Amino acid sequence: MKKFAFLLILISGVSFAQDLQQHIAALKKELKSKPNVERTTQIYSDLTWDYMDVSLDSAIVYGEKALALAHKTKKHQLISQCYSNLGGVYLRKENFIKSEENYKKAIQIRTLNKDFEGVAKVKINIGNVLASKQDYVPATKYFIEAIQYFEGKNDTIVSLTKGNLGLIFFEMKNFPKAIKYLEESTDFLKKNNMQQGLCHTYLSLGDVYLDKKDTLKALNSYQISLENCKSCKDNLGISTLNQRIGAVHSAKGKSENAKKYYQISEKLLKELNSEIEQTNVMLSKSEDFIQQKKYREAYEMLLKVKKIHKEYDSDRYLLETYKKLTLVCLYQEMKDSSAYYFNKYTNLKDEKLKASVLEQTAELETKYQTAEKEKQLLQKEAETKKKTTTIIILSLLIFFLAIVGFLIYRQQRLKNVQQKQEFELQSAIVQIENQNKLQEQRLAISRDLHDNIGAQLTFIISSVENLKFGFPAMETSVKNHLTKISDFTKTTIVELRDTIWAMNANEFTFDDLSSRIYNFIEKAQSAKENTTFKFTVDDRLKNYQFSSLEGVNLYRTIQEAVNNAIKYADATEISVQVEPSRNGISIIITDNGKGFEVHAIEVGNGIVNMQKRIEEIGGIFKIQSELTKGTRVAITLNKES
Known part of the structure; x- marks a missing residue:
């Protein structure tokens, strides 16, 4: 959420071209000379403005001192000025209630004393308060009234107020009008080298461009703004x-x-x-x-x-x-807290919307009642004007109903948007709950596999070994057969553990997969001592992520390719190399074995299964082999990391 810098109209008249710290020091030095009450009040008032850019708490302290002394002078202009100063400080602190209270007191005093220029200036600052509270309709009204008053009298104030109007149009997402008013303001400020104003208007222009996704123009505007802000401290x-x-x-x-x-x-x-x-x-x-x-x-x-x-x-x-x-x-996954804050969000949004609609409707109702009174006066003055008056009233009534209808329509549209957001949020919560349930089911299945199937397979191995040692006179063929059963069961246990490993996670990094492959290759090395194994993984792939299906299929395919090289190729060198490719990863398994003619033999189940596994996860599987030149298996998985 951005904090927008609506421009305050400085009624105190302090020059910001001076060095701020020097000005503060000079004012404090003058205080030590104990000037009269009126001058002391003015010094405290000037310090209030100076400290607004240094310390807001200090600004409030000086503002309260100035106001207390101003009441003793009984000079209306000084008193209203002090109220305006405090209104500006509280606006900076975003205490909108106190800011508006002080500005209204200032405008009341200036109105009683027919200080119309002062009234117009305070209207701009009240407009700033209302705009900061997102009450854009009355804020716009105050700004336009001020512009009308100062048109041809004070082009500087007109320019600054246009900048504030630009911010309101920005808030309402009317970017063309926002840029129009802000650029008009900026052009005037540049011609007159008004760095304080340029500091804020370029900041606002940057915000508009950022919302339009034009980050280059946004950063350029922010840099110009920063230079001007630094110049005026x-x-x-x-x-x-x-x-x-x-x-x-x-x-x-x-x-x-x-x-x-x-x-x-x-x-x-x-x-x-x-x-x-x-x-x-x-x-x-x-x-x-x-x-x-x-x-x-x-x-x-x-x-x-x-x-x-x-x-x-x-x-x-x-x-x-x-x-x-x-x-x-x-x-x-703090579902209760998420729902609680979502309700807080929707309730607060509804309250603000209702308050806005009620305020605007009440304003229109007042206009309508005023029109009714005008009708009665016209009827007393002359019967001949009755028809014209009736037409005017009917027109106002239709206008009132149209506006109310529009407000109701807008409220309903906002409610529909809110309901849509609520539905999307609830859908996301349901999705998370479903994923949690699936994970619980997977964990339950993996526990069953480990506790039940794993235990039963271990029992089979134990039973077979007991048979072999319990009957030493057993025929060699029977012993060999039992040994095969035992070895097959051990292999099944290893594969079962791999499956449980895959089921216990939603996704893997390449580090997880690599450690599994290293274990397999170490076992292969111990079984084939005369064969050299080489397994390399590019460091850039350490954090590459897979789903459980992708991880298992890649592991099984690499395992099958290495097994084929060991069993059938009589290879002395087997290499597994993993590198990043343009859209994903590339895995190459090569051996220097006797090879075979790919098109001259009937493809076995092992190669078919490898191809199906890779295609199942959206990859590409290729095998190349020539007699006496070894075999090369290439796997490409096109997936953004």
Whole structure:
């Protein structure tokens, strides 16, 4: 979830071109000279703005001091300015309730004193609060009213407010209009070298391009924004940009690069002492953990984020946090927790949707009631205007019903989307449960094979050996036959263990498969001491993964090929070489035995079975052999690693 930088209109008039620390030091030095109450109030007010980019807690302390002294001066302009300052600080801390309370007090004072320019400025900042709360309709209304007032009077404020309008259109996914307003704002700011504004508008442009999946333009905009933020020493902006750039690197799988940017962002936010801002970095880091499948770390970080946003009543970010917690719990098979957070997510989303619809409907109802009163007045003035008035009222009524119908339709559409997401989530949960049941069945079968069939085969071997030693005078042919039975049973036990090994896992890495093949080759080496065996696996394939079926079929095929070389080829050298190919892996088994004419003989069951096993897992099996030149078996498994 991104934190969008809506631009505050600075009523205090402090110049940000100065070095911030120098300005703070100068103001504190002036305080020591004990100026009068009015000047002291103004100094505290200026310090409030300066500390907004240094420490939000310190900004609040100075803001409260300024307000207390302003009331003693009884100067309305100074009092309203102090309320506006506090509104700006609380907006930065995302305490929207206190921010809106302070701005409304400021606008009330300015309205009573007919300070219309001041009213228009505060309207922009209230619009910022509403936009941050996702109340876009009233926010847009405030911005447009401010633009209309300042048009031709103050092009700078018009430009900054257009940037805020661009952000609202971005939030509503209207990218063309978002880019239009942001670029208009940027062009003006560039002409006038207003680095503070450029710091924020380029950040917003980067966010728009990132949502459009144009990462090159996004990173370019972020870099320009970062340069301007550094020039005007906007630490909050610098922190936000490092977080954004880190998120882009994380999405590209460059976790180490992302980590560096997140560390810079966290360091700056700790200096600002903004707990709510730090959670935005934590949300980005949790997404990085999820991509790395570090679900436990992501889960613990999201719990901290949830606690902070609940304290600040920040529903916008709680929605994103609940959504991530739902998925992380699902990945960890915490089904009850996943369902709990999914319910939290859907309930909060429904509450916000209902509140928005009710607010907009109430506004339209007020307009309708006003129109009714106008109708009554027109009827008293002149009977001749009755027809026209009726038409106007009917038009307003139809408009009202159309808007209400549209809101209901939109609510239903959002509910359908929510139900679809809920269905997909429930399907995923069912799939996980089915996989768990299948795994339990496989484990039960493997235990039965090991405990029952394995024990019975061991009993057969023991019985055969007892017969041989119990009857020493037994005929040689009978003893040989019993020995064959014993050897066959031992071989069957080995194959049974291989089967159990395959059943006890959903998938294998090549390391698992390699260790099995090494064991087999060691046994073959002990049986054929004059034969040299060579088995090599490319290091790049150590983490290559197979399903249990693929692992067993590859193992059996390699085993059959090596056995054939031992039994029939009279080979002195047998090689098994495993390398990566373009789309998967390549396994080559070669020997220097006597070979055979592939097309001149009838293919036996062994070769047919090898071919079927490889084709069953989507691979390609080829065998080449010539008399006196040995045999080459090639297996290709086309599967992305």
